[in-house]
Amino acid sequence: MPLTFCRALSPLTAISVASAVLAGAAAWTPVRAAAADTEIAHFALANGLSVVVIPDHRVPVITHMVWYRVGSADEPPGVSGIAHFLEHLMFKGTEKNPSGKFSQVLATVGGQENAFTTADYTGYFQRIAREHLPVVMGFEADRMTGLVLTNENVLPERDVVLEEYNMRVANSPDARLGEQVAAALYLNHPYGRPVIGWRREIEKLTREDALAFYRRFYAPNNAIVVVAGDVSAEEVKALAEDIYGKVAARPDVGVRARPQEPDPVAVRHVMLADPRAAQPSLQRSYLVPSEPQAGPGEAEALDLLAHILGSGQNSRLYRTLVEDKRIAINAGANYSGTSVDATSFSIYATPRPGTSLEDLETAIDAVVAEVADAGVSAAELDRAKTRMIADAVYARDSQATMARWYGAALATGLTIEQVKSWPDRVRAIDADAVRNAARTWLGKQRSVTGYLVKEWPAKGDKKEKKS
Amino acid sequence: MTVVVSMLRILARGAHAAAALTLVAGALALPTAPARAATAVERIVSPGGIEAWLVREPTIPLIAIDFAFRGGSSQVPANKAGLASLAADLLDEGAGDLDSRAFHERVENYAIGLHFSASRDYLSGSLYTLAEHQDIAFDLLRLALTAPRFDSDAVERVRAQALSGLRRASMNPNDLANRSWWAKAFAGHPYAQPVGGTLETVPAITADDLKGYVHRAFARDTLKIGIVGNVDAVAAGRIVDRIFGALPAKAELADVSNAQPLALGNKLTVELDVPQSVVLVGGAGLAQKDPDFMASYVLNHILGGGSFTSRLYREVREARGLAYSVHSSMLPLDHAALFVAGTATRTDRADEALAVIQSEIRRMAESGPTQEELEAAKSFLKGSYALRFDTSGKIASQLVMLQLADLGIDYFIRRNSLVDAVTLDDVKRVARRLLMADMLATVVGRGPSVAGSGATPAPATVPAAVPARRDGG
Numbered sequence: 001m002p003l004t005f006c007r008a009l010s011p012l013t014a015i016s017v018a019s020a021v022l023a024g025a026a027a028w029t030p031v032r033a034a035a036a037d038t039e040i041a042h043f044a045l046a047n048g049l050s051v052v053v054i055p056d057h058r059v060p061v062i063t064h065m066v067w068y069r070v071g072s073a074d075e076p077p078g079v080s081g082i083a084h085f086l087e088h089l090m091f092k093g094t095e096k097n098p099s100g101k102f103s104q105v106l107a108t109v110g111g112q113e114n115a116f117t118t119a120d121y122t123g124y125f126q127r128i129a130r131e132h133l134p135v136v137m138g139f140e141a142d143r144m145t146g147l148v149l150t151n152e153n154v155l156p157e158r159d160v161v162l163e164e165y166n167m168r169v170a171n172s173p174d175a176r177l178g179e180q181v182a183a184a185l186y187l188n189h190p191y192g193r194p195v196i197g198w199r200r201e202i203e204k205l206t207r208e209d210a211l212a213f214y215r216r217f218y219a220p221n222n223a224i225v226v227v228a229g230d231v232s233a234e235e236v237k238a239l240a241e242d243i244y245g246k247v248a249a250r251p252d253v254g255v256r257a258r259p260q261e262p263d264p265v266a267v268r269h270v271m272l273a274d275p276r277a278a279q280p281s282l283q284r285s286y287l288v289p290s291e292p293q294a295g296p297g298e299a300e301a302l303d304l305l306a307h308i309l310g311s312g313q314n315s316r317l318y319r320t321l322v323e324d325k326r327i328a329i330n331a332g333a334n335y336s337g338t339s340v341d342a343t344s345f346s347i348y349a350t351p352r353p354g355t356s357l358e359d360l361e362t363a364i365d366a367v368v369a370e371v372a373d374a375g376v377s378a379a380e381l382d383r384a385k386t387r388m389i390a391d392a393v394y395a396r397d398s399q400a401t402m403a404r405w406y407g408a409a410l411a412t413g414l415t416i417e418q419v420k421s422w423p424d425r426v427r428a429i430d431a432d433a434v435r436n437a438a439r440t441w442l443g444k445q446r447s448v449t450g451y452l453v454k455e456w457p458a459k460g461d462k463k464e465k466k467s
Numbered sequence: 468m469t470v471v472v473s474m475l476r477i478l479a480r481g482a483h484a485a486a487a488l489t490l491v492a493g494a495l496a497l498p499t500a501p502a503r504a505a506t507a508v509e510r511i512v513s514p515g516g517i518e519a520w521l522v523r524e525p526t527i528p529l530i531a532i533d534f535a536f537r538g539g540s541s542q543v544p545a546n547k548a549g550l551a552s553l554a555a556d557l558l559d560e561g562a563g564d565l566d567s568r569a570f571h572e573r574v575e576n577y578a579i580g581l582h583f584s585a586s587r588d589y590l591s592g593s594l595y596t597l598a599e600h601q602d603i604a605f606d607l608l609r610l611a612l613t614a615p616r617f618d619s620d621a622v623e624r625v626r627a628q629a630l631s632g633l634r635r636a637s638m639n640p641n642d643l644a645n646r647s648w649w650a651k652a653f654a655g656h657p658y659a660q661p662v663g664g665t666l667e668t669v670p671a672i673t674a675d676d677l678k679g680y681v682h683r684a685f686a687r688d689t690l691k692i693g694i695v696g697n698v699d700a701v702a703a704g705r706i707v708d709r710i711f712g713a714l715p716a717k718a719e720l721a722d723v724s725n726a727q728p729l730a731l732g733n734k735l736t737v738e739l740d741v742p743q744s745v746v747l748v749g750g751a752g753l754a755q756k757d758p759d760f761m762a763s764y765v766l767n768h769i770l771g772g773g774s775f776t777s778r779l780y781r782e783v784r785e786a787r788g789l790a791y792s793v794h795s796s797m798l799p800l801d802h803a804a805l806f807v808a809g810t811a812t813r814t815d816r817a818d819e820a821l822a823v824i825q826s827e828i829r830r831m832a833e834s835g836p837t838q839e840e841l842e843a844a845k846s847f848l849k850g851s852y853a854l855r856f857d858t859s860g861k862i863a864s865q866l867v868m869l870q871l872a873d874l875g876i877d878y879f880i881r882r883n884s885l886v887d888a889v890t891l892d893d894v895k896r897v898a899r900r901l902l903m904a905d906m907l908a909t910v911v912g913r914g915p916s917v918a919g920s921g922a923t924p925a926p927a928t929v930p931a932a933v934p935a936r937r938d939g940g
Contacts, residue, residue, distance in 0.1 A: 058526060059857045107776040108843045110850020127854055159788025166743035167791055167811050276638040279631050313571040322624060329631040350631055383575050390578030390597055397527050398858045
């Protein structure tokens, strides 16, 4: 999410834009002078579609993304996995462009494509030479409302999704534990459901389920188009108005009214035994505010806290558990702030052979308590800020990364201005704010701790859980 | 000496060619990219005599440097398998007068990205730094390469991490399939050993082994360097000498023989109680310098390469729903050339998935692709070439890969015409040559496919890493 854009105009940029020529019957205006062409632009079409343009003229390619403000957390009960299944089915064609046509065209002109689903959004993207932007826009606009599904292509695709489930979850003990931790963390909010769905519900998903979900949520007024690369805002605006502008808005588009979490009050533990867990591990998640719902400075403080506690080898968790106490092989923490509703602050650790998960947990608790009690040092805070702010510069090296950051931010309710001001807001956080974030949000009653073991402990070994 | 080759202009021309296809929706079109200021690949030789390839990139205030030394895990004795990998993981764990903690603090205080990794043929690394911190970054890299400490606490800590990864991998069907395939196909050759070693060999590696490996393998004569940033040839020469100038002139590498994959025509099975089985099939491919290499690359793209339209994708995934992931690739290594294909599928249909893959390989061997498939593949490969150059890090990595493959600094220009020159006859000839031959298959999982064929239980040791990808085309 963090980034900056004070990019200097380069001679390369000036040349490419100034010498651009019109080809074909142009329903769009000539490109403007190059001067302002490194600015990120954001505008909306009359049908409600949001458009973001991120110019990067180094190579004549573009990344074109369509983000829908819908994810697994918007699924009706009983059809978990339908958001992700629909994402797969979006490649099955429309009346105008039958199954496979879009992919066939991309496979011919040299475009990469893919799609992804999270709890909050679903995205589709193409990476391609710049002159094909109208083509990919045309296909995306067409499948925004024109999807046609038949059982002949829906049912084999459901088997494909079940194999994706096998690959990502069933074959991975750590992923299986992650599902259980999330399910225990969220008592009321649908974030407790896996994005890919519960297997028994995936097996029963139908063409009708997919179409009902599609008609409810896929519409220009529920979507964001991001174009990054060798384009100008004017070019994109003209094309978007002509191509996406023809798609009618859906006034009754589904709203995100998700059940919210009650205040967490109980310390929770889950344990999963998997005979393939050759390496035991520990995962913990705390319920914390997301960036869109956090108070001023709160999300920035949580991000810095995650960095100081658990990002890399200078972090508190790594130094204490791995280097000093030598009870862990690895340890870290992460805050996922780009989320519509209450999100998770997670800690993970892998014990050294001979260390019990209980002892590892006690040591983690002590590291968290120390930050909450005594706060963080000026050196730690500076280091975390430097890294996070530099990441924003590094992101500018990749048009695909920039497109993803902006798309994810807008799809979860943040604004362009919030993304732009991120580095300044991080700079403004002081050590007290970081300590307060730990005190406020890392109380253990807000958390679930998961143990992954190879086999269930024998009865006599069962230890009392400390809280 | 400086040789300048225009790269991006050529890429733009490739995109023009693709645009000739009549695929435009409606009457709108974006203009194709105009010719640009000659963003160029320069070959520079430093005052100290070290060659590097340079791309000047003035728009982003960062410098990316990629490099590689020849001689990865194939330089390591079998009883020390994992040595190159462990050394790579330890280079930033203390060097010169900086212990591990001081080194990591400095890296992070200046937001430097520094990564090392080993493959069968190479030890490679990459450096990412903001231009304002470049001097500190260059010195850290120099220390890591010329004065790594291998302090005992760091060695034990990183060794424990490696062993933990190996324990995890010992129950992972992908890792097991790879490990058993390579062990069988290259029995007796250094390629047989897993890059990351095994639960038996990694504990046997000593600090002296690590120092010895670095001393033998890190030298100027096998070094390839790619630089991207706002620096000119003179500055780049100084950077290269500053980082790499103190390395020994010559590496002391053991001879590694060229090898052909063995045991072709066999099927290995490894029993593992997992919901999804992994299937791997492989045989001989073509060396990158083979005149038919590009034809084999195009052939593979049609059969099982990157897009959502390959034959394997259509038959295994779309038509039958057997798998989420199915792929094939050409792997030109330094001492062997391979073709491999694989998928992950539900156990009760693993035999069916393997049969479909084998039948698609056979069908391609017997009749080759259609003219239409060939044209689409060529058009894709030309049109998508520019996507390999859209970040500084990707460009730096391409610069090193092309040097390792010894394809010449003008490859950027020639590459799309090499694709263009591939004919249907070429592809059919290569298909017969490669795909008609026997292959070695591995299936890891449970159920009838495995149980019925004299399966061996998965040993509690370690998997091979996937071979380093040197994408030939």
